[in-house]
Amino acid sequence: MKLPEGGPACDAVPMRRRDVLNGKHMWVYIEDLPRQVGQEVTLRGWLYNKRSSGKIHFLLVRDGTGLCQCVASKADVGDGAFAAADHMGQETSLEVTGIVREDKRAPGGFELTVKSIKQVAPSTDYPITPKEHGVAFLLDQRHLWVRSSRQHAILRIRSEVAQACRDFFSERGFVLFDAPILTPTSCEGTTNLFELEYFEGRKAYLTQSGQLYAEAGALAFGKVYCFGPTFRAEKSKTRRHLTEFWMVEPEAAYFNLDDDMALAEDFVSYIVRRVLERRAPELKALERDVSKLGPSCATPYPRITYDEAIERLKAAGAAINWGDDFGGDEETILSSQFDRPVMVHRYPSACKAFYMKQDPARPDVALCVDMLAPEGHGEIIGGGQREDDYETLRGKILAHDLPLAPFEWYLDLRRYGSVPHAGFGMGIERLTGWLCGIHHIRECIPFPRMMERLEP
Ligand code: 4AD
Ligand code: MG
Numbered sequence: 001m002k003l004p005e006g007g008p009a010c011d012a013v014p015m016r017r018r019d020v021l022n023g024k025h026m027w028v029y030i031e032d033l034p035r036q037v038g039q040e041v042t043l044r045g046w047l048y049n050k051r052s053s054g055k056i057h058f059l060l061v062r063d064g065t066g067l068c069q070c071v072a073s074k075a076d077v078g079d080g081a082f083a084a085a086d087h088m089g090q091e092t093s094l095e096v097t098g099i100v101r102e103d104k105r106a107p108g109g110f111e112l113t114v115k116s117i118k119q120v121a122p123s124t125d126y127p128i129t130p131k132e133h134g135v136a137f138l139l140d141q142r143h144l145w146v147r148s149s150r151q152h153a154i155l156r157i158r159s160e161v162a163q164a165c166r167d168f169f170s171e172r173g174f175v176l177f178d179a180p181i182l183t184p185t186s187c188e189g190t191t192n193l194f195e196l197e198y199f200e201g202r203k204a205y206l207t208q209s210g211q212l213y214a215e216a217g218a219l220a221f222g223k224v225y226c227f228g229p230t231f232r233a234e235k236s237k238t239r240r241h242l243t244e245f246w247m248v249e250p251e252a253a254y255f256n257l258d259d260d261m262a263l264a265e266d267f268v269s270y271i272v273r274r275v276l277e278r279r280a281p282e283l284k285a286l287e288r289d290v291s292k293l294g295p296s297c298a299t300p301y302p303r304i305t306y307d308e309a310i311e312r313l314k315a316a317g318a319a320i321n322w323g324d325d326f327g328g329d330e331e332t333i334l335s336s337q338f339d340r341p342v343m344v345h346r347y348p349s350a351c352k353a354f355y356m357k358q359d360p361a362r363p364d365v366a367l368c369v370d371m372l373a374p375e376g377h378g379e380i381i382g383g384g385q386r387e388d389d390y391e392t393l394r395g396k397i398l399a400h401d402l403p404l405a406p407f408e409w410y411l412d413l414r415r416y417g418s419v420p421h422a423g424f425g426m427g428i429e430r431l432t433g434w435l436c437g438i439h440h441i442r443e444c445i446p447f448p449r450m451m452e453r454l455e456p
Helices: 030-036 081-086 135-140 149-171 211-220 257-278 280-285 306-315 328-335 390-399 405-415 428-438
Strands: 025-027 041-052 056-063 067-073 093-102 110-121 196-199 203-206 223-231 244-253 304-305 342-345 362-366 368-373 378-385 421-427
Touching: 030 041, 030 067, 030 405, 041 067, 041 110, 056 081, 056 093, 056 110, 056 244, 067 081, 067 093, 067 280, 067 378, 081 110, 135 328, 149 223, 149 257, 149 428, 203 421, 211 244, 211 405, 223 421, 244 257, 244 428, 257 280, 257 342, 257 368, 257 378, 257 421, 257 428, 304 306, 306 342, 328 342, 328 368, 328 378, 368 421, 368 428, 378 428, 421 428
Parallel strands: 025 041, 067 110, 304 342
Antiparallel strands: 041 056, 041 093, 056 067, 093 110, 196 203, 223 244, 244 421, 342 368, 368 378, 378 421
């Protein structure tokens, strides 16, 4: 396909020009403006901001793909339209037609010399003004807050992360094998399980992880991944916990813990490179210090054992003993010691889920791994090698006080051609939060769900 003059403005494929407005003007997206210099075009969007100086309005228009300053003079648009524009409130929807000009000083580098303005629908007293607002207020207005520049940057990076996850696995031959959301039992312990009424008095639970189903997929297809919403009834209000988040979970047959860690570091470094390459403007808008992300483009990532992590934590003054699980504070201390993600492996079996395989060389630890992001962002990946022995797994289910019946199908995977296998799960909001350099992951999903928040 031959692109029009001017070169690509962004990595999006230009939309087919199906709309010819008024018989002659082209509807274009703001991201395509660099290809349209000197042309007469129509933008269709919303009024982001406005200032006026006597006979000229500077209308800052957004259309979702970018911002464009539209310069409207009374002489060009006529008295009536000029006066009407004077009364347009923030977020009025409108169509603006004019000539595209390059102007390095303008936001986005291009502006429109306006010939005509048409209001589509009014907007008065828009609640989110350019002044500062508190986060609680903004979260109440989340359906509108997603229109603002900072949220655009974060959510576009999230979108890039999700696409990069799919591309990474697809390029490596992993089959998408999605897991159910309604499940008959827990996967990650019963303390944070959402329970609901199913039919005829039966209970169902919202999935905490697609892993158990991905294991069935791995034994069928060799290598699979699932990617969907997961739920945890977290009664904690930390900056890293949502009650609903999206997790991508690869699972591969004949993988051991080392294979799993190699996959995890390839995966994360791929996503970091991709976001740096394709989302530079968004990272800039967030004032992200990208030099901090550079080292994470390269592998290998450091690997330390849980034992070594305990030594490091003690040396840093943390009150922790062998056998304790890490909380946010410990993760922050550890991850701050490295310039790229660190993989902590072989935690005590007692802190980990029933499906983790014990290290044959040391049965008190599990063949598991957590990846901690740098700059104190904490755990982004949890995974490991799965228990593949029927009797051991059955014993672990019982030891964790879980009912056997809903796990019979899972035990079948050990009855019929069991093999070593491993996988991991990555929460994309945690990863996005780290890449964006933002403190609380609630801004990394369009509509966050937390203990105290179900709306909007
Ligand atoms: O460590 P977790 O609990 O591991 C599992 O669920 C495994 N079954 C995954 C697997 O091996 N297939 O969760 C994995 C990741 C965490 O590292 C984190 O990124 C994210 O999921 N995560 C959360 N993200 C946001 N809010 C929460 N409450 C999260 N809990 C876990
Ligand atoms: Mg974990």
